Amino acid sequence: MDAIHAIDTAIYFDSNGYEYLQQLLTPTNYSKIFILVDNHTNEQCLPLFLSNLATNVEIEIIEIEAGEEQKNIKTCVELWEVMIELGADRKSVLINLGGGVLTDLGGFVASTFKRGIDFIHVPTTLLAMVDAAIGGKNGIDLGALKNQVGCIVAPKCILIHSEFLHTLDSRQMRSGLAEMFKHGLILDKAYWNKLKDLSSLSTNDLYRLIKQSIQLKIDVIAEDMYEKGLRKILNFGHTLGHAIESCFLEKENSKQLLHGEAIASGMILESYISWKLNLLSKEEYLEINYFLSDVFETVHFSANDIEKIIQLLQYDKKNEHGTIQFVLLNKIGKAISNQNVDNTLIYEAFTDYYKS
Structure with missing residues (x-):
């Protein structure tokens, strides 16, 4: 499928998306790649994603527990601290590999880390593909109150890989x-x-x-x-x-x-x-x-x-x-x-x- 070009970002599909990532994720553009996953996408989606990803930039994987209850400021603080410990700088990029909770959270973490680093969404659920990852809304919950803190910042790009749908019930x-x-x-x-x-x-x-x-x-x-x-x-x-x-x-x-x-x-x-x-x-x-x-x-x-x-x-x-x-x-x-x-x-x- 042809890419969809939107404000400040582009949405790529399947092999075309990986071709674009290969051009984008070079040492000239980025110092380090961080891939944010949850325990489900780490097991079910990350191997497929990495097998299609060609880059010479160093990669760090950060895993969190799955679930809406992780979408809070405490998780953000933990992620910012881990990224600093792993040497993240203004030229780092964060790839969010997961469903709507993870793209909302990861986009917010990246948009605020060192006043903003690039991030890429790779949605792995149908809901994230058609909604959560699209449109630049990033945010977290306050207790049980949905999306009370956040920002509108577009990802560098979005990759829709249809094979991930096979992991869903x-x-x-x-x-x-x-x-x-x-x-x-x-x-x-x-x-x-x-x-x-x-x-x-x-x-x-x-x-x-x-x-x-x-x-x-x-x-x-x-x-x-x-x-x-x-x-x-x-x-x-x-x-x-x-x-x-x-x-x-x-x-x-x-x-x-x-x-x-x-x-x-x-x-x-x-x-x-x-x-x-x-x-x-x-x-x-x-x-x-x-x-x-x-x-x-x-x-x-x-x-x-x-x-x-x-x-x-x-x-x-x-x-x-x-x-x-x-x-x-x-x-x-x-x-x-x-x-x-x-x-x-x-x-x-x-x-x-x-x-x-």
């Missing part, structure tokens, strides 16, 4: 599909309709759809890199979805939700709100609800969970002047941002979630 694949569904719902009804026929898609079809999803997001970012306006629509499903994800992160002895699972629930709930506010037709709401409910398991919320989720909305990054701002659907393929929603309607959405 079905649950991780579905999590990534949630973001692809979102791109169709907010931007392109024809793309949404393609994704709805999942059972008929071949592997090559999926790869083409991944590239199309990336292009849809890149087109938005090209108009609004710093999320002053249009880019906000990429947060559809995330106002409630992030609050749901944070709620389950805080719950002891509870099965944690993957990001895409929480976002799928958020998209159903926010589609209901869109319908009730006369923005979305009932027919399209039911289409979204039935399809997403068929792909993703229903999440069970207690009354206390719902109260906690509504409390967590106050920390959403889109909020302005103390007002919670939703992204809602005007129809499939078109979203609108900066929408105020009464709590009564949010409670009603949760009630409907269980009826469907």
